[in-house]
Amino acid sequence: MAVILQSLATGTPTHDIAQSHAASLAAEALIPLALVSRTARWLFVPTLFGMQVGIRLLLGPSFAPMLICYLFWVPWDKVGVRAAQLVSRQRPAASDTEATPIALPTPRAKAA
Numbered sequence: 001m002a003v004i005l006q007s008l009a010t011g012t013p014t015h016d017i018a019q020s021h022a023a024s025l026a027a028e029a030l031i032p033l034a035l036v037s038r039t040a041r042w043l044f045v046p047t048l049f050g051m052q053v054g055i056r057l058l059l060g061p062s063f064a065p066m067l068i069c070y071l072f073w074v075p076w077d078k079v080g081v082r083a084a085q086l087v088s089r090q091r092p093a094a095s096d097t098e099a100t101p102i103a104l105p106t107p108r109a110k111a112a
Helices: 002-010 014-035 038-059 064-073 076-090
Strands: none
Touching: 014 038, 038 064
16 A cells, blocks of 8 residues: 555556565565675675665665675675785886986076
């Protein structure tokens, strides 16, 4: 009944709301697959993170401890390797670090 009232109030068709409810329930029910499947990990973890951020922005309740738990899904070893590659790529070569002399203008003599 609440779905029908909401669809009448917002002008959104009922089947769109039902599909979004079904999709969110499916994502929440299938999240344990992320423990054993890399594909599920790439699909469900960002989906549920986005859902929690959306709940925070639209409805107000903060799930800060739950959002912190998403940090455990980050492969920090790969992040460290990638960061090291980026730093080594941006580091200048040894010949670029040598100081080159800069010619300063000489002061002009005052005319008497």
